[in-house]
Amino acid sequence: MSGWEAVVGIETHVELQTASKMFCGCPVVFGAEPNTTTCPVCLGLPGAMPVPNEEAIEGILRIGTALDCEIAEHSVFHRKNYFYPDLPKNYQISQYDVPICHDGSVEIDVDGDASVIGITRVHMEEDTGKSIHVGEGGRIHGAEHSLVDFNRSGVPLVEIVSEPDLRSPEQAREYGAELQRIVRALGVSDVRLEEGSMRFDANISVRRAGDVEYGTRTEVKNVNSLRSLQRAIAHEIERQIGVLESGEPVVQETRHWSEDLGATTLMRSKEESEDYRYFLEPDLVPMRVDASWQARVREALPELPAARRARYKGLGVDRRTAAVLAAAPDIADLFDAAVSAGADVRLSGIWVTGELVAYLRAGDRALDETAVEPDHLAELSAMVTGGRLSATAAKEVLGGVLDGDGSPGEVAAARDLLQITDAGAIESAVAAVIGEHADAFAKLREGDEKVLGFLVGQVMRATGGKADPRQVSELLRSKAGG
Amino acid sequence: MPIDIDIAKVARLARIALGEEELERYGAQLTAILEAAEQVQALPTEGVEPTSHPLPSTNAFRPDVVTASLPRVEILAAAPETEDGYFKVPRILEAP
Numbered sequence: 029m030s031g032w033e034a035v036v037g038i039e040t041h042v043e044l045q046t047a048s049k050m051f052c053g054c055p056v057v058f059g060a061e062p063n064t065t066t067c068p069v070c071l072g073l074p075g076a077m078p079v080p081n082e083e084a085i086e087g088i089l090r091i092g093t094a095l096d097c098e099i100a101e102h103s104v105f106h107r108k109n110y111f112y113p114d115l116p117k118n119y120q121i122s123q124y125d126v127p128i129c130h131d132g133s134v135e136i137d138v139d140g141d142a143s144v145i146g147i148t149r150v151h152m153e154e155d156t157g158k159s160i161h162v163g164e165g166g167r168i169h170g171a172e173h174s175l176v177d178f179n180r181s182g183v184p185l186v187e188i189v190s191e192p193d194l195r196s197p198e199q200a201r202e203y204g205a206e207l208q209r210i211v212r213a214l215g216v217s218d219v220r221l222e223e224g225s226m227r228f229d230a231n232i233s234v235r236r237a238g239d240v241e242y243g244t245r246t247e248v249k250n251v252n253s254l255r256s257l258q259r260a261i262a263h264e265i266e267r268q269i270g271v272l273e274s275g276e277p278v279v280q281e282t283r284h285w286s287e288d289l290g291a292t293t294l295m296r297s298k299e300e301s302e303d304y305r306y307f308l309e310p311d312l313v314p315m316r317v318d319a320s321w322q323a324r325v326r327e328a329l330p331e332l333p334a335a336r337r338a339r340y341k342g343l344g345v346d347r348r349t350a351a352v353l354a355a356a357p358d359i360a361d362l363f364d365a366a367v368s369a370g371a372d373v374r375l376s377g378i379w380v381t382g383e384l385v386a387y388l389r390a391g392d393r394a395l396d397e398t399a400v401e402p403d404h405l406a407e408l409s410a411m412v413t414g415g416r417l418s419a420t421a422a423k424e425v426l427g428g429v430l431d432g433d434g435s436p437g438e439v440a441a442a443r444d445l446l447q448i449t450d451a452g453a454i455e456s457a458v459a460a461v462i463g464e465h466a467d468a469f470a471k472l473r474e475g476d477e478k479v480l481g482f483l484v485g486q487v488m489r490a491t492g493g494k495a496d497p498r499q500v501s502e503l504l505r506s507k508a509g510g
Numbered sequence: 511m512p513i514d515i516d517i518a519k520v521a522r523l524a525r526i527a528l529g530e531e532e533l534e535r536y537g538a539q540l541t542a543i544l545e546a547a548e549q550v551q552a553l554p555t556e557g558v559e560p561t562s563h564p565l566p567s568t569n570a571f572r573p574d575v576v577t578a579s580l581p582r583v584e585i586l587a588a589a590p591e592t593e594d595g596y597f598k599v600p601r602i603l604e605a606p
């Protein structure tokens with residue numbers, strides 16, 4: 029794409045995991061039997077009145093504040109009117125010209141290249157129902173008929189709109205990933221892309237490098253993985269450059285990303301489709317978020333991923349480990365507590381981002397379903413640094429602790445993994461090996477370091493692998509007069 | 511300023527099928543309404559806070575508490591067609 033520059037903006041939808049829906053008391057659940065969590069409000073039955081869920085407002089304020097937005101002291105709901113079978117009222121309650129949060133930013137980093145992406149607005153709305161298209165392989169075009177499930181109708185939905193500040197598919201992906209980390213850290217959504225609780229629409233255009241005017245953009249809708257987001261944008265940039273280089277204009281339209289085809293295809297061209305006839309929602313009074321509410325939200329924010337990464341860098345945690353920790357707040361909290369309890373930073377970092385993450389993934393478990401405590405990591409760390417446990421054995425002990433077999437000391441003892449730290453016992457094992465391999469030891473005395481490994485191996489064998497190899501080699505060296 | 515309203519477009523957006531005579535009649539009625547609104551809009555409003563709702567109230571929220579949903583048989587009973595617990599609707603878009 030030399031000579032061209034891509035301009036990308038992303039609209040991100042996040043479903044909030046409140047107990048109840050945005051405007052009614054139906055529960056917010058994923059995977060329930062179709063049409064079992066609905067009521068007159070979320071079915072849009074005549075006369076039903078919406079009442080906003082305060083917890084959802086709290087949730088969007090947390091997101092807006094975390095994205096460094098200005099919080100509107102006064103904001104209102106609008107009706108966005110359009111016709112679609114999964115929208116029972118024929119309008120979606122949303123926000124229009126006065127969103128609750130606006131003018132924020134988020135910093136992203138792609139391979140050490142940092143950039144600040146503007147956030148235009150963050151507004152509150154409600155999700156629609158879900159349609160299943162029957163026939164033609166589930167594609168909307170040519171389907172025989174559609175089936176509608178209204179369980180999702182009215183689930184609190186936050187829309188985060190970025191400025192067109194992204195310049196590459198890689199940046200777009202990192203932007204999506206950072207939003208996901210931030211929202212996860214806030215604890216307001218499980219942000220599961222595969223379940224649709226976080227999804228992206230990308231607005232993409234290209235222009236000649238150096239041009240100031242934007243090119244005509246297309247919108248790629250409903251991208252539901254970070255990988256697809258990157259691929260869809262890369263494909264669309266290529267496609268637009270191809271169109272322009274062949275002398276044709278880019279047509280403003282909505283396109284659909286097909287993971288199978290690895291390409292975007294036309295969904296609909298924009299014409300009248302964008303006339304949503306917004307008007308003020310007469311059933312809802314305005315929202316007022318005064319300075320003291322704003323301050324309360326700010327004070328209650330947890331440490332955000334960027335702050336965590338910076339703090340871990342200061343602690344000497346390597347970049348990769350810091351990134352894994354910053355993306356998993358519960359694991360990072362365990363790490364922090366372990367380090368406060370005296371655990372070694374490097375060892376704990378290896379254990380929680382290595383063994384622990386693998387353990388959770390293998391069993392599809394959550395951290396709180398395991399038996400591990402911060403004090404366990406501190407104890408395990410002390411055993412390794414004190415020479416009582418080898419680094420390899422420590423990993424096995426951690427597995428036992430995670431399974432609930434006891435403290436590290438108990439697990440190591442039960443599995444006979446403790447190293448011999450009794451100086452006398454090691455001393456006599458070393459003496460025995462020297463007696464048995466006098467030739468080799470004589471070579472070591474002469475300064476032949478090559479035999480050291482052999483002698484250490486013999487001692488390890490004699491002790492059943494329970495001596496600390498470092499301690500053994502030091503002892504051998506000092507006996508050889510080194 | 512003369513009122514210019516494309517009544518056919520408004521009807522189309524609202525999915526209301528209107529005949530020639532109806533377009534004429536409703537067009538005239540809507541024009542009269544918009545003219546009345548014009549008069550209000552001509553008033554000087556400098557320094558006046560916009561009113562977004564007639565009630566002098568804000569933050570009418572509810573706590574995040576789950577209440578009972580409707581039984582599925584009841585809601586599906588109101589649908590013209592159903593299938594496997596879903597509302598069944600005609601195809602959404604024609605094949606391109």
Ligand SMILES: [Zn+2]
Pocket residue numbers: 049052053054065066067068069070071182
């Ligand atoms: Zn409901």
